[in-house]
Amino acid sequence: MLPATLLTTLLLALSVAANPVLLNRSPVTLPISRRVNVTSVHNLVRHDQARAKALKAKGAARAAGHESRAIINEQVVNQAVQYVASVGVGSPAITYSLVIDTGSSNTWVGADKKYVKTSTSTQTSNQVSVEYGSGSFSGTEFTDQVTIASGLTIPEQSIGVASRSSGFDGVDGILGIGPVDLTLDTLSPATNSLIPTVTDNLFANGVTSSHSIGISFEPTTTVESPNGEITWGGIDSSKFTGSITFIPLTTTSPASEYWGINQSVRYGTSTKILATTAGIVDTGTTLVLLATDGFNKYQSATGAVLDISTGLLRITSAQFSNLQSLFFTAGGTSFELTANAQIWPRSLNSDIGGSASRIYLIVSDLGSPSGEGLDFINGLPFLERFYSVFDTTNRRVGLATTPFTKATTN
Numbered sequence: 093m094l095p096a097t098l099l100t101t102l103l104l105a106l107s108v109a110a111n112p113v114l115l116n117r118s119p120v121t122l123p124i125s126r127r128v129n130v131t132s133v134h135n136l137v138r139h140d141q142a143r144a145k146a147l148k149a150k151g152a153a154r155a156a157g158h159e160s161r162a163i164i165n166e167q168v169v170n171q172a173v174q175y176v177a178s179v180g181v182g183s184p185a186i187t188y189s190l191v192i193d194t195g196s197s198n199t200w201v202g203a204d205k206k207y208v209k210t211s212t213s214t215q216t217s218n219q220v221s222v223e224y225g226s227g228s229f230s231g232t233e234f235t236d237q238v239t240i241a242s243g244l245t246i247p248e249q250s251i252g253v254a255s256r257s258s259g260f261d262g263v264d265g266i267l268g269i270g271p272v273d274l275t276l277d278t279l280s281p282a283t284n285s286l287i288p289t290v291t292d293n294l295f296a297n298g299v300t301s302s303h304s305i306g307i308s309f310e311p312t313t314t315v316e317s318p319n320g321e322i323t324w325g326g327i328d329s330s331k332f333t334g335s336i337t338f339i340p341l342t343t344t345s346p347a348s349e350y351w352g353i354n355q356s357v358r359y360g361t362s363t364k365i366l367a368t369t370a371g372i373v374d375t376g377t378t379l380v381l382l383a384t385d386g387f388n389k390y391q392s393a394t395g396a397v398l399d400i401s402t403g404l405l406r407i408t409s410a411q412f413s414n415l416q417s418l419f420f421t422a423g424g425t426s427f428e429l430t431a432n433a434q435i436w437p438r439s440l441n442s443d444i445g446g447s448a449s450r451i452y453l454i455v456s457d458l459g460s461p462s463g464e465g466l467d468f469i470n471g472l473p474f475l476e477r478f479y480s481v482f483d484t485t486n487r488r489v490g491l492a493t494t495p496f497t498k499a500t501t502n
Contacts, residue, residue, distance in 0.1 A: 119300060119326030120244055124177045124192055125318040126309070127262070128443050136173075136378050136444060137403035139226045140471065141459040144381055146225025147195060147372070148466045151346025154273070173378045173472055175309060175320055177267055180239030181251065182210035188264040192307075192322060194351050194482060195376040197274040197289050198222050199238075199267050200229055200252030203260035207253040212237040218279040220252040224376075227259020233279060233287075240290065240324070244299070250287045269305055269322075269482070270350060291324060291484065300325020304483040307375065308332075308494070309476040311501050313439040332479035332492035339423035341487045344370035347466045351482055353422050353489050357386060357468065359393045360416035368421075369467040373480060373489055377471030379404075380429070380455045383462035390418075390455055402446045404436065405453040412451050420470065427491060432500045433477050 175192045181201060186208045188201045198220065201207050214235045221230035231254040238249040254265065268274075268289060275287035288296070295303040306323040308331035321328065327336070342352040347370040357365040366386040382390060391398075394415060396405035407415065415431035436444065436452040446452055454473040458466075477497045481490030 119302075119306075119328075120241055120294065120324045121328065122177050122179075122241055122322050122324075123318055124175045124320040124322055125316060126312055126320060127174045127176055128315045128440060137456050140377050140379050140381055140456065140469070142226035143195070143224060143377060144458050144466070144469060145460075146223060147350065147374075147469075148346050148460070148464065150223075151349035151466065154276075154349050155345035174263060175375060175472070176263060177322065179267060181236050182208060183212045183237050184210065185237070185239045186210070190265050190267040191260075191263050191376070193266050193268055193376040194270050194307075195372070195374045196222060196224065196266060197268040197270040197272055198252055198278055198287060199249070199265070199290060200231070200254055201265040202231060202252075202254035203229065203257040203263060203265050205264045207234075210236075212247070214248075216250075218282050218285075220279050222252075222278050224259065227257070229254040229257040229260070229265070231255040231257075238290065240294075246290065246293050249290060249293060271484070273349070294324050295484075302326055302483075303485040304481055306331070307475065307480045307482070309472065310494075310496050311433070311437070311473075311476045311499055313437045313501055315440065315443060327479075327481060327490075332494050333497075334493050336479070336481060336490040336492040337423045337425040338481075338483070338486070338488045338490045341489065342370040345465050347372050350374070351489055352466070355420050355422035355468070355470075357382065358419045358421070358426075359390060363389065363393045365389050365393075365418070366462060366467060369462055370465055371468030371470070372466060373470045373475070373482075375472065375475060377469045379471050380473050381458040381469040381471065382455060383458050383464075383467040384460060385462050386467070387455070387457040394453065396453055399446070399450070399452060402444050402452055404444075404446075404456065407451050407453060409451065418455070420474070422491070425491070427474075427478055427493075428497070429474060429477060430498050432498075432502050433473060435502050437502045 176189045178187050179190050216233045218233040220233045234253050235248045238246045277283050294300045302325045306327040308321050310319040312319050339353045342354050350372045352372045356368040395411050396407045399406035418429040420427045441448050479492045479494050
């Protein structure tokens with residue numbers, strides 16, 4: 093029996109060998125846009141908790157050597173905040189709006205805009221399906237030409253073409269950039285096959301010199317804003333300040349199945365919220381989630397109350413004036429989430445069913461206690477304040493401050 097890591101490497105090598113990439117350019121940058129897409133109240137919390145539950149269940153099943161398709165029965169909810177990239181598929185290329193997701197690894201289309209077959213479309217013998225907790229898709233595997241940026245093309249990228257999807261209104265699918273192991277058991281009948289991600293194909297064929305991704309988000313106060321970028325094969329030094337702190341991937345399951353790290357969380361100078369524990373960094377999570385016991389400590393420290401209309405914590409103007417920073421310590425560095433970074437953009441309160449005059453916090457309950465191997469999720473509000481690097485080769489996540497780390501835009 094081959095060790096799991098060696099088997100993964102062999103499967104991936106065999107897969108990418110059949111998928112050449114045109115052009116040799118590194119790094120490659122793709123603009124991305126932030127969208128707010130809320131269709132009912134409580135969507136922010138409900139979506140994130142459903143996603144977290146699915147991530148934990150699937151990760152635990154994989155770590156135990158069981159089938160990865162854990163059964164999660166949750167109400168389908170559209171993601172409230174999404175970062176979306178325009179990606180071309182086919183020849184001539186049809187443009188699809190795909191959600192950037194570090195918590196999953198399948199790339200697929202067909203949720204909103206239906207897939208259009210072109211001269212480069214080839215249907216395989218496989219069906220494909222993925223459960224996300226708050227949504228899902230199933231359909232057929234195709235290989236097709238995928239254009240990431242002008243002149244940069246992967247001739248035969250595996251993609252899923254959805255015949256059924258739920259929870260993805262307003263977008264066409266997902267550009268999955270999580271660890272490639274997450275694609276195992278998503279195909280049928282080829283359940284033991286890995287599906288090389290776009291990142292894998294770019295690196296394996298020499299287009300990018302580094303098997304890594306750099307992501308830049310920025311806080312915004314509008315419903316839709318082109319305020320981010322994803323860079324394959326390198327970093328964009330203009331998007332961060334100081335140096336990057338690299339944090340080894342955690343070995344604690346189930347966080348170890350994703351872009352998981354170990355960190356502690358502190359409120360102000362001395363209030364411990366979470367001792368050093370494992371969790372994940374995730375572009376698919378709208379809020380910052382803390383294990384229930386940590387969330388309760390945070391609520392107590394801030395004096396916040398639960399807002400019935402939005403499902404978020406709410407504070408008064410006086411409490412906001414006294415709100416202290418939240419410190420996330422990982423890799424020997426403390427990353428400061430300022431008071432302003434802890435609140436939902438007030439200009440978007442009505443978009444989440446809130447009142448324009450109120451102040452809502454973006455820290456919410458993970459929905460499970462600490463000690464279960466995935467005790468926090470550093471979601472979009474965190475990533476909008478820090479540059480992030482997802483380094484497959486060295487099995488690490490990088491974080492750095494940006495010009496927006498201490499912005500007061502919210």
